Each structure stands twice: as structure tokens, then as C-alpha cells.
Amino acid sequence: MAYFQSKPTAGRHFLQIPGPSNVPDRVLRAMDNPTMDHRGPDFGLMGKAVLEKVKAVFKTKSHVVIYPASGTGAWEAALVNTLSPGDRVLMCETGWFAHLWHEMATRLQIVPDYIRTDWRRGADVAAIEAKLREDKAHAIKAVCVVHNETSTGCTSRIDEVRKAMDAAGHPALLLVDTISSLGSIDYRHDEWGVDVTISGSQKGLMLPPGLSFNAVSAKALKATETAKLPRAFWDWKPMIASNATGYFPYTPATNMLYALDTALDMLLAEGLDNVFARHDRHAEATRRAVRHWGFEVQCADPRHYSSALTAVRLPEGHSANALRGTILEKFNMSLGNGLGQLNDRVFRIGHLGDFGDLQLVGTLGGVEMGLRAAGIPHKSGGAQAAMEYLSGNA
Template sequence: MTVHTGRHFLQIPGPTNVPDRVLRAMDMPTMDHRGPEFAVLGFEVMAAIQRVYRTKQPVIIYPSSGTGAWEAAIVNTLQPGDKVLMCETGQFAVLWRGIAEKFKLDVDFIPGDWRHGADLEQVEARLSADKAHKIKAVMIVHNETSTGCVTYPQEVRKILDNVKHPALLMVDTISGLGSLEYEHDAWGIDVSVAGSQKGLMLPPGLGFNAISEKALAVAKANPAMRSYWDWHEVIAINKAGTWPYTPATNLLMGLKEAVKMLEEEGLENVFARHKRHSAATRAALKAWGLETQCQEQGAHSPALTGVVMPEGHDADQFRKVVLESFDMSLGTGLNKVKGKMFRIGHLGHFNDLMLMGTLAGVEMGFDLAKVPHRAGGVNAAMDVLKKRDGAMAPKAAVA
């Protein structure tokens, strides 16, 4: 067994590193989730997560993973036989499709190559052709964590509005919220799905649904069965600052502190930081002579970068070398890209020096694993990070 010193480098795209401040905030005695002290916390975190989503609408906080929040979005608004439109952008789009099919939805799944965001031309074509408005929802993954490709939900909203289609717009922003710009209200999103373990810098265990007035009305009229996930039941009890079942009390304490940290930095600064780290990582890949998994100009994720391995070299074997040699975890390729690529997470509680350490570990790993590459990736990334003027400079947070 290899003994490592120092901290483990967790560079997967979620769960992400949990800040010490958040850990300390959660390190509290259990409290009465029906008492007045907890109600103060309940109201605080409900307001805090609304600010992150940029919404004045209800945000449901579930004691669940993001997968639970996917299911909640489905069972509140849809029923067996309903038709939905989805796009194959990667593994998480595939998984969401699987849940939809288990609930007997009629899924129109637009195929993709896992190297681009959603095919918006096909989305527009399908919606334009749906004169009878059989499609009840369009379901899009904002930041596809398996590939590092972004689909911009506001562009899908423009399509829905242009063709005058009444379908709900549902967005998985599980790895986007707190890492990328997101405007639930301004972009006309009906249901936004997220989880706690990515840009929100928490352990897994909280799932979120931000809900438009339109989606709430659809849910109220929906006869499909649900209990645990029922939006209206949660909203009714939320008015007292608590939940209809036992909430994840200590995770909510952590959520309060995590949002405080995001707001201290300033959300615009948070988003700019993620973009800088993404640009620096891509500069390293270009210097190494390697491809990014995402091949769509303008769609590269600020939260993570997928790295395509040279032909004949296994990504998981490389990840093993890096883990054993440097105590650093890199994200695996999923499903059809398993073994073909790995993922570098640069989201959440993260800074320039952490990125430089990560890229140094990757470059040293290439040498040890005998992966063909050119030298100089770390220096190329450093050159990007040193350019802190102009558009790349963090702005002062507004109090």
C-alpha cells in the first residue's frame, strides 16, 4: 500500500471539494426540525437558493440526489403516455431518458455524438412539426458532465417562443448551478433540476427543483400519483419554515454557508473564475497535442474538461497511474466513452494553484504512463492564468 502525504487531489467533476467553512457549518448538534430555531434556518436557505437560481419562484429542496430531483420534475408535471422531447448530449441525458421511460413517457430522443450540445436545429424541426402540441415537455441537460459540453437553455426557450409551442422547458443544471450563468426566471425555464454536490460545494444529499408558475399550474392539474415528491405538499409546509418529512438538517446548515461563500465572492466572479480555469485547461490540452471531448466552438464547459486519449491508450489505466503516483482522482469516461477519455473537474471550491497542481499531475502522469504528448501544457495554462487583466480579471463583489 502506497502511503501519501498531504491532501488528496479530488479533481472529478462532482462530488467536488467541500470547503472547510461548509464542513464546520455542518458540524453542529442535531436540532428539532419542527422547532422555531430550525424554521429560521429553513426560511434562510429557501431564500438563499432562490438567489442562486435567480428566481422569485419556489425552489423545492429535497433530501435526495440530483436523480431524485429528475424524478420529481417528471412525476409532478407528466403522466404515462405523455410525449417529451430530449437530446442525447451524453450519459446524463441518457440516464434522464431512462427515468422518463420507466414512467412510461413517450420519449422522442434526438441522437447526438457526445461531442456537442443539443442539436437545436432538430429541436426546432420537431417542435415546428408538432402542430397538435403532443410534446408536453422539452428536457435539456445544461452542462453535460460526461462530456464537458454546454447547451444554452435560453436558446431552447427562444425556439419554443418562436414556434409558439406550449411545452414545458425542463433543464438539468446539476453541474451548472453555481458554476455557470443561470437565470431561471429571465430565461423562461419551467423546471430547473440541480443537486448539492457540484458548484454548490456541498456533499451529495440535496436535490432541487425551481418551478415556474406555469409548471405549478400543470402540476396542480396533473392526476399522476406522487407523494414524497409532491411540489404542492412541500410548498404548503415550507410556509412554516420546515418540510413534510425529515429534512437533511445539517446539509441545510452547509447550504446556508455555501451560498454565503458564493455571494461573498460574487456570482459573476464565480462564473468568471470557472471560465478562466476552463480556458487554461484547454490551453494545456492544445499544448499537449490532445483533443477535448467537446468539439463545439462556444460550448466548452466552464466546470470541467473532457480529455480524449490518444489511440491505443486506455484512459482508466492512465487514471490509475495518476491516482497511485500522485494521490489525485480524475473523472472516468462514462458509457460509450469509457476508457477513451477522462475528465478534469475545475468547479466548486477551486483556485489557480489547485488547477496548476492538477495539470502538473496530469502532465507527469502522461510521462509515467507513456502517453504520447508534447511538453509545455502546464506552462501554457500558466500563461492563461497570468492574464488577469481585462475580461479575465475578477470584478469587485457588490455588497
Template sequence: MAGRNHLYIPGPTNVPSEILNAMHVNMEDHRSPVFPELLTPLLQDLKKIFKTEAGQAFIFPATGTAGWEIALTNALNPGDKVLIYRFGQFSHLWAEMAKRLGFIVEIHEETWGKGIPLDKLEARLKEDPKHEIKAVLATHNETATGVTSDIGGVRRAMDEANHPALLFVDGVSSIASIDFRMDEWGVDGAISGSQKGFMLPAGGTFLAFSQKALKATENSTYPRCFLDLKDQMTANQNGYTPYTPSLPILYGLRKSLEMLLEEGLEHVFARHHRLAEGTRKAVFAWGLKLCAQPGFESDTVSAVVVPENKDAREVISTAFSRYDISLGAGLSEVAGKVFRIGHLGDMNDVSMLGALAGVEMALLDNGFNIKPGSGVAAAMEYYRSTAK
């Protein structure tokens, strides 16, 4: 088929040509005297994305999943209790990881389509006067269901309960796309990945730890080696890494940060919100609904529920085979029940309209009772009325 595959999944996202060009570099000596000129500014500028002045940023040649493990194993001890609300595949996987690593995991089930229930969290923490819970694991943006939780609200609930637990946040599909305020929200460990809002290939996990979390690393006895933050801190203070870094990721990150900061984070967040709103208007114009319940809608991915007599996998297959569009599949409990439209990273109004047109054609091909052009028209009117 002529043209290229159009990527509308919630990660990996499209990589801009500027970043691809920046990553096309000859290999160099990562122990050279000039290497700190690359790494040190990257760590400082990452703090701007996390919105932290007090915290410390880290770069690992890994993925967001490794970021989960870094947070757990560097600041906690074997057998510590952690609390997590499970409301999608990625919160589920983080909980399963914690269990496999030997932590006591207190899992609270929530409806897939909702986020973290702040009232329930506050009440549960108040029931823990001995502070046996050492960390709250919060999934900021549940990619599987298109749900965003209120992390500022999580911090308020913890403060109202006067609970000292660490707050670790999975921001893999939110940071650099959705407003994130590490210092203001009292986040102790923020985790992100290269392949979402940073518009890079997979292969980098970016983290930030608060001073409270860094202090906790001094008392952690959990066995670790490659994922040890102490090794990173020792090497980073001189502008180096404890092992061979991924140079293309670092050079790509340099360009990514320049692009994000040049656009301005508030403008980045506003752009993602507009793209998401247009998508939601298209979905409702088709007579369909979101998996996310009102108030929890994500600005980076929309999980669209299909009628019970339809299979979302057929929509995804048709979109790919006929129109060269990649959509996200439903995962685990929502497999076959939803398809996901990613609207994050290097996208604008026109690219989003292309995605919606492809989805609409796939829906029509699979016998959905929708009016041709209805979704695209709804999104188009919204984008036109809100364009600046």
C-alpha cells in the first residue's frame, strides 16, 4: 500500500523527523571529557518536565516497566506493604510486579473506567495508624481504559489522613502530555518512558525522586544492581552514567526536550486536551461511548466501547489492513470490547482528523450503524471553533 502506516496507538507514538535526525549520530566515547556537556543539561531539563526543583532526575536505558521496579526496589525493603488501586491492565501489572518482587501488596479493585477513589483512599489510610503501608502506587493515566486519576487529589487524601507513605506515580503515558506537578503534588517517585509524550522510540525510562524518596534509598536493603539509583547518583554527579548509555536516546531526548520547552508545557497540555476533546466529540457523534466514566477521561488516549454484538478486534484489523491505520487493542478484561485511539505526542488537528476518518471507515465496513462523516464533522467543528 502506498504511503506509510499511520500510528494512532497510545505508544509508541510518532517520532518527529527532527528527533529522528538528532538520533542519527556516530557512536562516541561516553567516558570522554565532553560527555557531561550532553548528560548534565538533560538531567536538569528533565526536572522542568516533571515540574520539580527539589527532586532529582534519572535516565535509564530501559522502559517504563523498569521504572516501576526502580521505584519499588530503591526506596522500600523486602516485605514492605504497598497499596494500589487496580482499574486497568497497567495498574494490574504494577501490582503483579510488586507481588513478584516480594512486597505485601494490598490491592483494591475499582471498576475499569474509573480511577483512584480519593474518599476510599483517605479512609483506608486513616485505618492504618501504625503506618504499615509504606507506599501508595498511583497510576496517573491508565492507558488500557483511557482513564486519568487526580494525583493532586491523591496527595490531599494522604495529607488528610496524615499518612507518611511514599507516593509513587506511574506517569508513563501522561508526563510530557498531561499536566504533572511533582513538587506541588508531593510526588516521591515519578516514572515515565521515552515512547509516549517524549516522542522517542522505546528504550528510555525517565524518573524523578523527591528528597524524601532519596533519603529512603539510604535505608533500603532490597537487592539490586543494574537498577540501583545509588550507582546513578554517584556517576551522574560528575556528568556520567554507571554503564553504557543509549546515545541515540540521549541525543533524541535533547531534541525532544527542546521541542517541548519551546512549545511550552502549558501549550503542550492544551494541545493534547483539544485533540482529546475532538476525538471524544467524534465518538459521541458515532453514538458510541468511552470506557472512561465522566470525570476520568484521558487526554492522551480514548478507549471506545463497541456494542455487545460487535468485536473491537475486527475494527482494529480492518483499520490496519484496509486503511493502514494502527489502533490500540483492548487489553485483558476489555479485550474485544474496546479499541483505543491514541492522541498524544507529535499530533495536530489535521493528523487527528485523518485518524478519525480512518476509524469511521473501519466502523462502517464492520456494519456499525453510524452516519458517514458524522464523527469527522463533529471533531472538525470543534477544532475550527477552538483554533487560535
């Protein structure tokens, strides 16, 4: 069976979770090419081209390592290549994915200092600076921040985190998760002094799940010389050595690399600044619809609004999961569920990746019809409010 659908439904399924995002037909067709000999000369040429092009999206001149894995694998690679058992790291609990990264660090015998938040804003920059100033012995070896918290729709200001680290005069590495922001929200690995940037293929890069990435600074590469956490599959050094000629030390996800090559061409042809402006515009249109309906967005600080997704808080006494179920059953659209402490409290609208105005209008129309069908009190016309914004800001 080419595609499993438990209930046959006419029309296109709207996949509006905040990742995996919709894969463009052009990218799917690229994956459809015959598998290449990954030790042959043509693969080396393609590998070198892809490894060079991907640097533009991270805005780096340094190495970008590509793994056949999900973003979780890239988290682990960032930690095991730079740290040793018992090392302290500073993490900020901005939401569910920051929590999971913290959990992984603990299982790897890393010792996190954890800055708690209310899950309604990005990383607490002042608290990060204060913690680093207190650490006179420089026992903290890394600061780990999720750039765009997919569970909350809050984006941390990585430029400000770097300024706080510099103001504290602290030598810790800066590790940043961009799994749901790369290719959707402006990000600058080199300019912001990031040491390891972590990402995945299935969101702003417009690919299926299956590839993950580490962009690696010279300082992070130096840290591998003293890092003592076990690593084999995740080791950067054999990857970087093989990548110099376009190859990989083990069998790569060949057809996913075809897809990545095509997706990078699409992003660079549109222009990254245009891609980011498109995402900003769709996010603002979505927030206008949400406010018109009479609801709150989960992100309470406008400086931390996400351009990749919007998490919507329903009024007390109403189930976000039931609403999502109604929308899926009646209108063939998937929305993101609330995670962790936000389970059944919020639903999440993904507006990232290969996404245009008409898809957004259809998405918001589906939400509004779902609100009506579920009997959730709201002010009708949210989709219209978004359309007015979009038509006035083409």
C-alpha cells in the first residue's frame, strides 16, 4: 500500500503539525532517483556539493556533519563530542524539547544546572548570565539552548545569549538546537558565536525525517580532544575526514542526500531573507486569527514569538485534544498536540517549510470550522482577519 489512510477522504490531507512538514513534490521526485554507488566518483562530487551548500543555511564557514538520524541523534552527537562524564552544563527549560534534551544529558552522566521557566517565553538570558558569573571556577562546560521550542511556539534570542556569555567572561561552549527553526527563522551560527548547532531534516528544510546535522566551530572541534564520553557512530572526526572528499565513513542515506540537495537549491533560490520574511508574515497572520477568535497564544512575550508555529491556548474546560480529533475527522487536517504540562491545554498550528498563503488560509479556515463543530465559544471571522492581513502585506 503506497499510502495508509484509515478513512478514505476526498481532497488533500492538511499536515499542519509543526514538523514533519509538507515535502514539496520536487523534493519527493529527487528522492525517486536510482540509488547511487556511495563509493563511486559521482557520489563524491555530489557529497562535496551538498556539504558546501548546507553551510549557507547555517550561515557558517565551518564544518557541517550530516547523520542518518533524527534530531535526537544530533543532540547526542553534540554532547558526546564535547563533554565528559560529570561535566556541568547550563540548560534552560523553555518547554518539552528542552526537557528531553536535559533528560538525555542526565542519562549520559552529564550534570545539568536547570533554569526553570513558565513555558511561555524563550531562554532567560539574565538568569544565564547570573549563573555564569557565579561560576568563578568555570565548572560549567557548555550552555545548551533550544532556539525555537516546538512545544510552546517561543523562540529564544541566541544573539542575546551569546552577549550574556561574553559579558560574564565565561569560556563555556554554546550548543543550540535549531531543529524547528533552521530554514524558517533567521539563524547565524558564526555571527552569534555558536559552537555546535543541532538540526534535523523534517521541518524548515522541507525533507522527510531521516537526516540530522551538527554545525561545528573550531572551539567545539578542539573540545573533542579532551571529551571523554563514549562515541563511535557519532564521532565527528571520521565524518569530517571522509567529508573532505565528499564521502562518509559509513553508508549514508543516499536518496535523502538527493532530497537535501534539491531542498537547499529551493531555499537558496528563494533567498533566505525572503524565506524568513514569508514565515514571519504567516506567523503574524495566524496570531491575528487566534486573537480574533478570542484565544491566547502560548508565547506571552512578543519578542519571543515563533515564526515556525503558533501554540494556541483554549479556555479552561475545553479539550485541545478533542478539538484536534474533531478537525481530523471532519476536515482531514492534523494539528500538533500539547506536550508535557501543555497536554490537552494547547493545540499547535505549524506554518513552516513549503507553505504559502492559500495553505495558511485553508488551515485557519479548518481550525475555525473545527471550533464551531466542537462547540468551543469563539468569535467567528479569524480566518478573515488573517486574509485581510495577508492581502495587505503581500
